[in-house]
Structure formats: C-alpha cells, structure tokens
Amino acid sequence: MRVALFATCVNDALYPSTAVATVKVLERLGVEVDFPAEQTCCGQPQYNTGYRRATEPLVRRTARAFAGYDHVVTPSGSCVAMVRDNYPRIGAKALAEGRGRELSGAAASLVPKTYELTEFLVDVLGVTDVGAYFPHTVTYHPSCHGLRMLGLGDRPRRLLEAVRGLELVELPGAEECCGFGGTFAVKNADVSEAMGDDKIRNALSTDADVLCGADNSCLMHIGGMLRRQDAPLRALHLAEILASTEEEPLR
Amino acid sequence: MSGTYLGMPSFPEAARDAVRDVTLRGNLRRATHTIRDKRAGAVAELDDWGRLREAGKRIKDHTLRHLDRYLVQVEEAVTAAGGTVHWAADAAEANAIVTRLVQETGESEVVKVKSMATQETGLNEALEAHGIRAYETDLAELIVQLGKDRPSHLLVPAIHRNRGEIRDIFRSEMSEWGRPAPEGLTDTPAELAEAARLHLREKFLRARVGISGANFMVAETGTLVVVESEGNGRMCLTLPETLISVVGIEKVIPTWRDLEVFLQLLPRSSTAERMNPYTTMWTGTTDGDGPRAFHLVLLDNGRTDTLADEVGRQALRCIRCSACLNVCPVYERAGGHAYGSVYPGPIGAILSPQLRGTASAIDASLPYASSLCGACYDVCPVAIDIPEVLVHLREKVADQGGKGHRLERAAMRAATWLLDHPAALTAGERLASKTRKLHPERLPGPGARQWTNSRDLPDLPAEPFRDWWKKNRA
Amino acid sequence: MTPESSSRDRVLGRVRRALADAPEAPEITRDYRASHTPDDPATVLDLLHGNLADYRAGVQRSTRRDLPAVIGRLLAGHGAGSVVVPPGLPEAWLAASDTRRLPDDVPLTPAELDSADAVVTGCALAVAETGTVVLDAGPGQGRRALTLIPDLHICVVDVPGQVVASLPQALPRLDPTRPTTWISGPSATSDIELDRVEGVHGPRTLEVVLVVD
Numbered sequence: 062m063r064v065a066l067f068a069t070c071v072n073d074a075l076y077p078s079t080a081v082a083t084v085k086v087l088e089r090l091g092v093e094v095d096f097p098a099e100q101t102c103c104g105q106p107q108y109n110t111g112y113r114r115a116t117e118p119l120v121r122r123t124a125r126a127f128a129g130y131d132h133v134v135t136p137s138g139s140c141v142a143m144v145r146d147n148y149p150r151i152g153a154k155a156l157a158e159g160r161g162r163e164l165s166g167a168a169a170s171l172v173p174k175t176y177e178l179t180e181f182l183v184d185v186l187g188v189t190d191v192g193a194y195f196p197h198t199v200t201y202h203p204s205c206h207g208l209r210m211l212g213l214g215d216r217p218r219r220l221l222e223a224v225r226g227l228e229l230v231e232l233p234g235a236e237e238c239c240g241f242g243g244t245f246a247v248k249n250a251d252v253s254e255a256m257g258d259d260k261i262r263n264a265l266s267t268d269a270d271v272l273c274g275a276d277n278s279c280l281m282h283i284g285g286m287l288r289r290q291d292a293p294l295r296a297l298h299l300a301e302i303l304a305s306t307e308e309e310p311l312r
Numbered sequence: 313m314s315g316t317y318l319g320m321p322s323f324p325e326a327a328r329d330a331v332r333d334v335t336l337r338g339n340l341r342r343a344t345h346t347i348r349d350k351r352a353g354a355v356a357e358l359d360d361w362g363r364l365r366e367a368g369k370r371i372k373d374h375t376l377r378h379l380d381r382y383l384v385q386v387e388e389a390v391t392a393a394g395g396t397v398h399w400a401a402d403a404a405e406a407n408a409i410v411t412r413l414v415q416e417t418g419e420s421e422v423v424k425v426k427s428m429a430t431q432e433t434g435l436n437e438a439l440e441a442h443g444i445r446a447y448e449t450d451l452a453e454l455i456v457q458l459g460k461d462r463p464s465h466l467l468v469p470a471i472h473r474n475r476g477e478i479r480d481i482f483r484s485e486m487s488e489w490g491r492p493a494p495e496g497l498t499d500t501p502a503e504l505a506e507a508a509r510l511h512l513r514e515k516f517l518r519a520r521v522g523i524s525g526a527n528f529m530v531a532e533t534g535t536l537v538v539v540e541s542e543g544n545g546r547m548c549l550t551l552p553e554t555l556i557s558v559v560g561i562e563k564v565i566p567t568w569r570d571l572e573v574f575l576q577l578l579p580r581s582s583t584a585e586r587m588n589p590y591t592t593m594w595t596g597t598t599d600g601d602g603p604r605a606f607h608l609v610l611l612d613n614g615r616t617d618t619l620a621d622e623v624g625r626q627a628l629r630c631i632r633c634s635a636c637l638n639v640c641p642v643y644e645r646a647g648g649h650a651y652g653s654v655y656p657g658p659i660g661a662i663l664s665p666q667l668r669g670t671a672s673a674i675d676a677s678l679p680y681a682s683s684l685c686g687a688c689y690d691v692c693p694v695a696i697d698i699p700e701v702l703v704h705l706r707e708k709v710a711d712q713g714g715k716g717h718r719l720e721r722a723a724m725r726a727a728t729w730l731l732d733h734p735a736a737l738t739a740g741e742r743l744a745s746k747t748r749k750l751h752p753e754r755l756p757g758p759g760a761r762q763w764t765n766s767r768d769l770p771d772l773p774a775e776p777f778r779d780w781w782k783k784n785r786a
Numbered sequence: 787m788t789p790e791s792s793s794r795d796r797v798l799g800r801v802r803r804a805l806a807d808a809p810e811a812p813e814i815t816r817d818y819r820a821s822h823t824p825d826d827p828a829t830v831l832d833l834l835h836g837n838l839a840d841y842r843a844g845v846q847r848s849t850r851r852d853l854p855a856v857i858g859r860l861l862a863g864h865g866a867g868s869v870v871v872p873p874g875l876p877e878a879w880l881a882a883s884d885t886r887r888l889p890d891d892v893p894l895t896p897a898e899l900d901s902a903d904a905v906v907t908g909c910a911l912a913v914a915e916t917g918t919v920v921l922d923a924g925p926g927q928g929r930r931a932l933t934l935i936p937d938l939h940i941c942v943v944d945v946p947g948q949v950v951a952s953l954p955q956a957l958p959r960l961d962p963t964r965p966t967t968w969i970s971g972p973s974a975t976s977d978i979e980l981d982r983v984e985g986v987h988g989p990r991t992l993e994v995v996l997v998v999d
Contacts, residue, residue: 070731073778074744075772076770078773080780084785096778098778100734104728107724110720111703111710113707122731205686206686237685238641238683241683244680245680251332252642254331255337255645256642282767284768285767343980347980359822367817374811376811501981501983502985505986508987509985517900541973541986542973542977542988543973543987550934569958585841586917586970589841590968590970592966592968595962601929616801617800
C-alpha cells in the first residue's frame with residue numbers, strides 16, 4: 062500500500078523527529094510512504110483565529126498536494142479535525158458566497174481519505190502491535206481534537222499497551238484540555254497557563270517518565286511548561302514511541 | 313442587555329485577576345467537578361440519550377424556523393386561557409411594561425422567581441428606579457442580591473461563593489432586607505437553607521405580585537413551564553394575585569408532547585437529577601387556584617438578530633441547563649464574572665456577542681475566550697456546536713478590524729503567503745535551523761512574550777523534515 | 787396603533803426577515819424510547835419506590851383497607867397537630883387520625899396554611915423513572931398552595947392505576963388546561979457548592995403512600 066505523509070507544518074519545522082518516526086513505523090509495517098513536497102499547512106491557525114479567507118489558499122494547496130493518493134496519513138489529530146470538520150464548512154461558505162465549487166470540491170476530495178496516524182494503524186492496517194519497544198513508564202494525554210472531534214477512543218491506548226517494556230499509567234483528568242488551543246495560548250495567556258499548570262500537576266502525580274500525546278502542538282505547550290519548571294517528565298509524541306525498537310531504541 | 317456590564321474590560325483582562333484568586337478557583341473547581349461527574353451518571357442512565365438530544369435539537373430548529381407562526385399561536389392560546397400577552401422589542405420596553413403592570417396593582421414590592429430574561433433586561437434596577445423593590449427568592453439569587461454581587465453562573469448564580477462566605481453574607485446583610493439571620497448561624501448548607509426559608513417566608517405570604525421567566529411555553533396549549541428545586545418558584549407562581557412572566561421568544565415549543573423530550577434533557581443536564589424537585593405548569597388563569605391576573609411579556613432584545621445569522625442562530629436552541637459551564641476548563645479558571653454578561657461560560661461567549669453585537673471590548677473578546685476543546689458541544693443537550701459558532705464569530709470580529717485585528721490580519725496573510733510558497737518556507741526553516749544556537753529562550757513582542765512567560769520554546773531541529781526526506785528517501 | 791401592538795408587528799417583522807432565506811429545518815425525529823422500563827407492573831412499582839426514596843421521599847406501601855391507619859401513623863409520627871383537607875379527599879383516608887382537620891372548602895388564607903402542620907392529598911399520576919408524583923388540582927388534591935405551604939405532604943398514589951413508567955407515557959394522560967405541579971422528593975437546593983441539600987421553601991417532608999391491593 063502506498064500512502065502520502067501529511068507531515069504538518071509544526072512537525073516539518075519544529076518536530077521533524079515525529080515525522081521521521083511516522084515514516085519508520087509505516088515502512089516497518091510494509092507501507093510505501095511518499096512525501097508530496099507541495100504540502101505545507103492545513104490552515105488551522107488562520108481559520109480558528111477568524112481568518113477564513115486567508116485559509117482558502119491552503120485548502121487548495123493541501124488538496125492539490127494529495128490529489129494522486131488514496132490515503133493521507135498524519136501524526137496530528139488537530140490537522141485531521143481541521144480537514145474533516147472545517148474544510149467542508151469553508152467549501153460550503155464559498156459556495157454560498159457565489160465563489161464556485163472549487164473549495165467544496167477540495168474538501169470532498171480530502172475528507173474521506175485523510176487519517177490520523179492511530180486511526181490508520183488500527184482501522185486501515187488492522188494493527189495494534191507495531192513491534193515497538195520502549196521500556197519506560199508512560200502516561201497518555203488525549204488531545205481534545207483527537208478525543209472529541211475524531212473520536213479516537215482507545216486506539217492510542219491499544220497501540221501503547223502493545224509496546225514491549227512500556228508501562229502505561231492513568232493520567233488523572235486526562236480528558237481536560239491542556240490549555241493550548243492555538244492562538245488561545247497567546248490571546249488568553251493567563252487562563253491557558255492555569256490550565257497547563259493543572260495538566261502538568263496531574264501528569265507529575267503519575268510518576269511517569271514520559272507524557273505521551275498524538276498532537277505536537279499540545280505537547281509544545283505542555284513540554285514547554287515542563288521544561289521551564291525543570292520537571293522530571295518529558296513530553297513525547299506517540300509516533301516516536303511506536304518507532305522505537307530493541308534494535309534502534311529511542312533514548 | 314443590562315447596563316450593569318457597560319465598560320467591562322475585555323475577557324483576558326477580567327480573567328487575569330480571577331485566575332490568581334485562590335479562593336475563587338477553589339470554589340469553582342469544587343463545584344464544577346462535583347456536578348460534572350453526577351451529570352455523566354444521570355445521562356448514562358438513559359441509553360437513548362443521543363436520540364433524545366437529536367429530537368431536542370430538531371424540535372428547537374423546527375420551532376425557530378417557524379418562530380413567527382408559533383409566537384402567534386402561543387399568543388392566541390394564552391389569551392384564550394385568560395392571560396394577557398405583551399411584546400417587547402428590547403430590554404427598555406420589557407422593563408417599562410413590567411413597571412407599568414406593577415404600578416397598576418398599586419404594589420411597591422414584588423417577589424421574583426430566578427429568571428435569566430429579567431436579569432438580561434436589568435429589571436430589578438429598572439423597578440428600583442420607580443420605587444418598586446424586587447425580592448429575589450432563589451437561594452443563590454438571594455445570596456447575590458444580599459451580597460450586592462453579580463451572578464456568575466446560569467443555574468447557580470452564587471457558585472463563586474463557598475459556604476463560609478454565604479454564612480457571612482447572611483449574617484451581615486439579611487437584617488437590611490427583612491428577617492435577620494438566626495443567632496449562631498453556622499456554615500452547614502442545611503442551616504443556610506433554613507435561614508433563607510425563614511427570611512423569605514413572610515415575603516411570600518404577603519406578596520401580591522410575582523415575576524418569573526419560563527423554561528418553556530407550549531404554543532398549542534398556551535402552557536408555561538417553570539422548572540425549579542426549592543419551592544420558591546411555586547411560591548411566586550401560586551400565591552400572588554398578579555403574575556408577570558417575561559420570556560424570551562426562543563422559549564416557545566410547538567406541542568405539549570414536546571415536553572417529554574425537554575423534561576428528560578433539562579434536569580439531567582443541569583442538576584444531574586432524574587427530575588428536579590418541582591415543576592409548575594400553568595395555562596392562563598384558573599378560578600380559585602393561583603393568580604387572578606396573568607401577563608406574558610414576549611422578549612426579543614437581540615434574539616431576532618441572532619436568528620438572522622445562519623450559523624449563530626443555533627445558540628437560540630439553548631435551554632439554559634448550564635452543562636457547558638460546568639465542563640468548561642476556561643470557565644472553571646476565569647469564573648463567570650469575566651464574561652461580562654448574565655450569560656457566562658461557553659454559551660455566554662456565543663450568546664452575548666450575538667444579543668449585544670461585538671462593538672464593545674468585552675463582546676469582541678468573548679469569541680476568543682475558548683481553547684475550542686469541544687467539551688461544551690459534547691455535553692450540550694440540544695447539540696449546539698459552540699466551537700463552530702465561536703470561530704464564526706471570530707471571523708465577524710476580525711472582519712470589523714479594530715484594535716489588534718489589523719495587525720493580526722496582516723500577520724495571518726503573511727503566514728498564508730509563506731505557507732503557499734514552499735520554497736520560501738523551506739528557506740526560512742533552514743535559516744532558523746542554522747541559526748538555532750543564537751535563539752533566546754524568552755522572546756519579546758506581543759504574542760511571543762505571552763508564550764515565553766511560562767513556557768520554553770522547543771529546541772529548533774538541526775534540519776526541517778523536508779531536508780531529512782530529501783536526503784534519506786527522495 | 788398602541789405602542790405595544792406596534793412592538794408586536796416589529797418583533798414579528800424582524801422574525802420574518804431573519805428567516806427569509808432560511809432553509810427548511812430537518813424533520814423532527816422521535817426514535818427515543820417511549821419507556822426505559824420493562825412493561826411489568828411489579829418492576830415499574832419497584833422502580834417508582836426506589837426513585838422516590840432516592841430523592842429522600844418517605845415511601846410506604848399499604849392496602850386500601852390499611853390506608854387510614856397508615857396515614858394516621860404518618861401524621862402522628864411527624865407530630866402533626868393539624869392537617870389541611872382538600873375538597874374531595876375521601877372521608878375514609880383520615881378516619882383513623884384524630885389530627886385537627888382544616889378543610890379548604892372555604893379557602894384557607896396563606897397565614898392559616900402557614901400555621902398548618904400537614905396536608906394529605908391524592909395525585910393525578912406518578913412517574914416511576916423519575917420518582918415523580920404529579921398533582922393537577924383535581925378532587926382530593928386541591929389548589930396548588932395546599933401542598934406548598936404546610937411542612938409535611940402526604941401523597942397517596944393508587945397502584946397501578948395512577949402509575950406510569952416514563953415521561954412519554956405521562957404527558958398524554960395529563961390535561962394541559964389544568965395547573966399542574968410535578969413533585970420529585972421534598973424541596974431541595976444545589977445552590978451551595980452545587981451539592982444537593984433537602985429542605986428549602988416547599989415541604990421539607992414528603993411521604994408517599996403507594997396503595998397496592
């Protein structure tokens with residue numbers, strides 16, 4: 062099977078190790094991975110801040126970049142949620158504004174074939190044991206978009222439970238938002254920080270070594286707070302844990 | 313809406329103090345977490361919750377789509393049952409109608425059932441200006457009124473107060489308004505409730521005019537429904553000779569049967585009960601039972617503007633259960649007062665800017681008072697997609713320009729340009745990676761400063777993913 | 787045109803303009819359950835009993851023959867010195883009690899009701915899934931104020947005739963033109979720290995007698 066990797070702008074620029082890990086996990090499972098270089102960003106920051114029209118070129122670009130593929134896989138729940146929930150809205154509004162069907166067509170082409178990584182592994186490939194090895198205590202933070210908009214459910218947990226050497230511990234208040242929320246973290250910095258404080262207090266109470274998530278934007282916020290406080294816990298993307306093996310362990 | 317909130321600072325400013333108020337945060341956290349888990353249990357008892365929710369949503373959407381027809385129908389039914397119907401285009405008109413109706417009775421005091429509509433219009437202040445004293449009789453409203461405070465929650469307006477603070481307010485303020493608090497009053501909830509009972513009973517027994525809102529009004533029968541817990545509602549709806557109900561036009565539902573949906577959705581969502589202790593239903597007037605005169609004031613006050621917005625109109629489905637407040641992480645930290653409106657929390661963040669417009673600092677900031685986590689949409693019993701409406705309103709605010717948004721628009725456009733030109737983007741990423749040792753941990757400037765106040769920036773990677781791909785796979 | 791009638795036109799005009807381009811709303815669906823409870827009278831009765839008790843109502847089961855004695859014991863047990871009697875209450879129900887009766891045939895004043903200790907009524911309906919008794923001011927129930935001001939309310943439910951399982955079963959049996967009070971346990975509040983405590987303005991004690999023959 063051949064899939065297109067949607068690396069996302071955050072991973073491309075700031076967390077390439079997550080995108081590399083995604084490539085390695087997929088290849089280990091026999092999937093042929095492509096990276097269409099035309100891709101950049103799904104446009105979520107613009108859209109969620111109220112700049113719908115500024116998002117439109119990125120909707121077109123994203124649809125164009127993945128035009129030739131049946132499966133688009135991305136290690137970012139929030140970017141999938143953007144495509145699935147908001148691209149159709151952007152298309153419908155453009156249509157209602159008398160600006161044609163190009164954007165609604167772009168949305169329609171992407172929505173059915175775009176998968177968050179854990180969805181693709183569990184639902185399309187039918188795999189929960191990806192042959193990973195990661196001898197650490199891990200607690201999992203389900204980011205809001207994955208949890209509530211995509212309904213990822215227990216997919217990430219099932220994948221983590223199958224990792225050899227990994228001890229999964231429950232995160233108290235797991236379903237509560239970490240306080241990132243894109244530009245919310247800047248526009249409402251005090252509330253965002255208060256939410257982040259509670260999230261890391263809960264995470265530290267687990268005595269885990271690693272706080273794992275499936276969305277690097279949330280992890281940038283949580284991890285940034287953990288590092289500022291020199292906390293004995295690091296934030297790590299799920300894909301990097303799944304990519305870690307006995308032969309090539311992640312340190 | 314009420315002038316009480318004029319000149320409110322923007323949400324982030326108002327929230328800043330609340331976030332640092334340790335007592336307030338403790339009070340809110342305890343209360344919202346208590347009710348959160350209970351609600352989940354009450355909802356889980358019904359395995360058809362999703363279907364009830366869909367029915368509730370559709371009944372409301374259908375009603376809103378034919379609102380003119382149902383308003384005329386409810387007017388006819390109430391009139392036929394002996395009531396009188398008044399129409400108020402805005403808050404001032406509603407207050408003027410109620411004031412005139414009270415004056416016509418010759419009374420100078422009224423007892424009130426907790427009502428969001430009359431809070432929205434600032435009725436108590438309007439009556440006060442005409443020498444009419446309005447007594448709030450809901451326990452939490454009483455706490456707010458005695459404490460010269462503002463409500464901070466739809467259902468529990470004094471949620472920001474803990475039992476100790478409530479005791480102190482009762483001890484120091486009750487004597488100003490009537491029967492003083494009992495000697496040696498402690499902070500046990502049972503004793504506090506008993507003090508409220510004693511304080512208000514004399515007012516109930518002598519009251520000649522009652523004022524209420526309504527949770528529902530049934531078009532086909534002209535029946536009004538008030539859902540409550542304490543019995544203060546029953547007192548106000550039953551004992552006075554004149555009853556005046558001020559009700560938002562979106563509260564109409566088509567049929568008697570529709571109550572079977574909403575009476576399942578509302579109590580479980582709001583107080584996490586299978587059914588609230590008391591529900592009163594009345595249709596016009598009844599000889600020998602309850603008020604002899606009944607007036608229904610139908611209130612617009614911005615609702616028709618909301619109705620005109622194809623995305624925003626879903627906010628009018630709201631049945632004021634407050635489940636969205638109780639699960640909202642932003643509400644939990646910022647408190648209800650920061651929302652600068654009688655409608656706080658997620659629903660307030662989409663309702664207030666629609667009812668009042670987005671001209672003021674507070675109203676322009678409300679659509680951003682959310683991390684878009686979606687917990688509010690999940691629990692909403694009538695499936696209002698609050699995050700969708702928030703983003704829609706952000707677009708309106710951004711379009712109107714104003715402070716901050718012109719710069720932001722330019723930045724967003726620049727970002728889009730860069731992201732639409734991968735060659736330029738790659739060059740930028742490479743430059744950033746090459747100079748990464750030079751980047752400071754804390755950054756100046758708007759946005760960056762807020763970010764790095766409490767968080768480290770991630771280390772920039774040695775190369776962007778694009779370059780890794782080119783070297784290793786392409 | 788009076789100012790108010792012009793407001794009526796203004797509001798209705800605004801509504802119509804707001805909806806001018808609105809698409810028709812999707813059809814209303816009612817695929818929710820008519821009841822969540824097996825259609826078995828004993829199960830429904832047990833559920834009613836359990837849910838009433840869960841919200842702190844006292845619950846007694848009685849035969850029709852024993853009902854006067856049960857009511858008498860409840861009045862005496864709560865130390866009631868006087869009891870309000872709504873018009874149409876079956877004479878026999880109070881036959882075993884010597885509590886002073888306050889008939890409402892000539893309406894009692896609010897002050898008289900306030901000094902009464904108890905009220906005994908029948909009901910229109912009881913709903914098992916919610917633990918609710920519904921009063922519609924019919925014979926043996928009286929006007930709404932009677933069950934509001936005295937501190938003890940004893941409510942008699944005829945089983946199975948007056949018992950339904952669910953809200954969808956309850957509403958068609960009620961008459962919307964009558965003033966209706968739905969009561970689920972004694973007066974309560976969640977206003978202090980969102981935790982429920984019983985007893986504010988309504989009766990602090992609700993005793994429900996389920997008459998089972």
